[in-house]
Amino acid sequence: xxxxxxxxxxxxxxxxxxxxxxxxxxxxxxxxxxxxxxxxxxxxxxxxxxxxxxxxxxxxxxxxxxxxxxxxxxxxxxxxxxxxxxxxxxxxxxxxxxxxxxxxxxxxxxxxxxxxxxxxxxxxxxxxxxxxxxxxxxxxxxxxxxxxxxxxxxxxxxxxxxxxxxxxxxxxxxxxxxxxxxxxxxxxxxxxxxxxxxxxxxx
Amino acid sequence: xxxxxxxxxxxxxxxxxxxxxxxxxxxxxxxxxxxxxxxxxxxxxxxxxxxxxxxxxxxxxxxxxxxxxxxxxxxxxxxxxxxxxxxxxxxxxxxxxxxxxxxxxxxxxxxxxxxxxxxxxxxxxxxxxxxxxxxxxxxxxxxxxxxxxxxxxxxxxxxxxxxxxxxxxxxxxxxxxxxxx
Numbered sequence: 001x002x003x004x005x006x007x008x009x010x011x012x013x014x015x016x017x018x019x020x021x022x023x024x025x026x027x028x029x030x031x032x033x034x035x036x037x038x039x040x041x042x043x044x045x046x047x048x049x050x051x052x053x054x055x056x057x058x059x060x061x062x063x064x065x066x067x068x069x070x071x072x073x074x075x076x077x078x079x080x081x082x083x084x085x086x087x088x089x090x091x092x093x094x095x096x097x098x099x100x101x102x103x104x105x106x107x108x109x110x111x112x113x114x115x116x117x118x119x120x121x122x123x124x125x126x127x128x129x130x131x132x133x134x135x136x137x138x139x140x141x142x143x144x145x146x147x148x149x150x151x152x153x154x155x156x157x158x159x160x161x162x163x164x165x166x167x168x169x170x171x172x173x174x175x176x177x178x179x180x181x182x183x184x185x186x187x188x189x190x191x192x193x194x195x196x197x198x199x200x201x202x203x
Numbered sequence: 204x205x206x207x208x209x210x211x212x213x214x215x216x217x218x219x220x221x222x223x224x225x226x227x228x229x230x231x232x233x234x235x236x237x238x239x240x241x242x243x244x245x246x247x248x249x250x251x252x253x254x255x256x257x258x259x260x261x262x263x264x265x266x267x268x269x270x271x272x273x274x275x276x277x278x279x280x281x282x283x284x285x286x287x288x289x290x291x292x293x294x295x296x297x298x299x300x301x302x303x304x305x306x307x308x309x310x311x312x313x314x315x316x317x318x319x320x321x322x323x324x325x326x327x328x329x330x331x332x333x334x335x336x337x338x339x340x341x342x343x344x345x346x347x348x349x350x351x352x353x354x355x356x357x358x359x360x361x362x363x364x365x366x367x368x369x370x371x372x373x374x375x376x377x378x379x380x381x382x383x384x
Contacts, residue, residue, distance in 0.1 A: 007374065018370045048377045055380060056345050058322040063241070063346065067233040079236065079250065080229045083257045087221060090261060094219050111219030118215070128207035131214045150211055189208065 011041040020045045097134060098141055099177050106177075110134050113176055117145060120171035121164045126152030126193050142181035145172075149185065152193030161185040206230075209273040217264040224264065228257055231274065234347070235281050241342045242285040244327055252288055256281040271356070278349075279357045282339055286358075289335035329379045333372050340365050341372035 008018045013035075020042050023033060036042050066072065097113060099106040110133070118129035130148040137144050145168055151160055165183045172180040206226070215223035232253065239249035260280050267276060330338055339358055343349045344365075351369075355362040 007371065017374070021370065021373065022366070049373065052373065052377045052380055055322050055326045058320055059241075059326050060346055062320065062323045063237045067237055072233055075236075076229055076232050079232050079254075080225060083228050083232075083254055084221065084225050086254065086258050087224060087261045090258070092219055092262075109219075114218055115220060115222075118220070128211055129215070130207075130211040131218060133218070148211075148214070150208065189211070 011039075011045060013039045013041045015039075015042060017045055021049055024049065097136065097143060097178070108176060108178070113143075113178065116171050116176050117147060117168045120167040120175075121147060121149060123167060124151075124160070124163055126154065126191070127160070127164070128191075130188060137181050142179040144182040144184070145180055146184040147186070148188045150189035150191055151187060153190050154193060157187055160187065210269055213264065213267055213273045214269060216261070217267050224261055227273065227277075231277055232257075235277065238278070238342065238347060239281055239285050241327070241330070241346055242282070242339060243288055244331060248288060249285075252284045253281055256284045259284075275353060275356055278343075279359070282343070282357050286335050286339055289338070325380065326376075329376055332379060333375060334368075337368045337372040337375070340368040341376070344369050 008016050010016050011020065015035075020036065023036060024046055036046070093109055093111075095110045096107040097110060098104075099108055113134045114132035117134070118132050121127055121129045128150045130150065131146070132148070133146045134143050135146075136142075147164065147168065149164065164185045168183050169180060172178045207223075209227065209230070212223040212227050216227060235253045235256070236246075236249055239252045240246050243249050243252060256277070260277055263280075267273070330342070333341065336358070340354055343354045343357060344351070349357065351362040351365050354365045354369075358365065
């Protein structure tokens with residue numbers, strides 16, 4: 001009983017089944033089409049679809065119940081751990097950057113340096129770091145850092161940029177042990193944090 | 204504070220930040236598992252498919268440019284993975300043997316486990332009679348509420364083709380669910 005590809009029957013009133021069903025889907029209730037409300041063939045076609053939709057909404061409800069609440073959170077947590085165990089076995093080392101003096105033969109991956117700088121930037125309230133590229137300005141260093149970030153509207157952008165630069169410079173000097181010649185901070189998104197400032201609210 | 208956006212996290216993951224990728228996995232795994240379960244009809248197969256999809260996504264993260272939404276992108280990877288699984292299953296479904304579905308229980312209470320009602324089981328059973336492509340388009344439309352354009356992007360076809368598949372799926376399902384005399 002496989003359906004033919006062009007199996008779109010015409011109802012006795014002259015409308016095709018697909019046109020009746022898609023009217024019902026797109027104009028909610030199809031109130032502007034008196035034919036749909038009056039034609040017995042169209043109404044019959046719609047009621048058949050309605051029966052199917054009752055099964056659909058039961059299934060949607062079941063799926064929603066399944067993916068809400070503490071039980072679902074535990075499942076998501078376990079599943080995420082499983083995925084991340086696999087992800088962490090994937091080698092994706094990326095580029096390396098020299099550390100210290102030219103003769104030291106010490107290096108760090110770009111990803112690890114970027115992680116340290118993002119963490120430093122995110123110590124500022126309401127700041128989410130995005131892309132962070134760390135590249136050599138000359139063979140052997142020093143490096144240039146380009147960081148994109150999203151921040152709350154409460155930050156004046158010039159002050160934010162200066163604070164982020166300071167955070168990165170101190171993480172580079174004290175933590176990573178790397179000389180940063182240039183820091184380019186780009187604010188790519190402003191987040192409306194004015195009504196949702198839970199972190200600073202009373203405990 | 205709202206958490207960082209998918210777009211921001213996806214860029215970071217592309218640069219090798221595992222922590223950012225972990226947040227994306229946690230954020231999207233529930234919906235993707237429920238999608239894959241409806242596509243494959245098996246929770247265990249769904250977990251394998253979504254897991255493989257995420258590992259593949261991690262490898263391909265550096266190519267992710269942010270011109271698509273991360274959610275559409277990961278939906279596409281999961282849907283393709285499920286389509287491959289469905290296509291590789293032997294065509295053992297004899298459409299004549301689909302059991303008579305039972306009526307939905309309208310008075311039932313929410314909050315019970317999925318699959319516990321006859322209606323949900325009947326629909327799941329009926330879905331096995333669709334082609335993999337019809338099934339994917341129909342599930343994305345009816346159970347996940349994607350627009351025809353979004354589905355076209357996810358399955359990589361035109362939105363007219365998606366409309367055709369959803370229509371044929373509905374015709375088949377209304378028939379099988381006993382609504383068609």
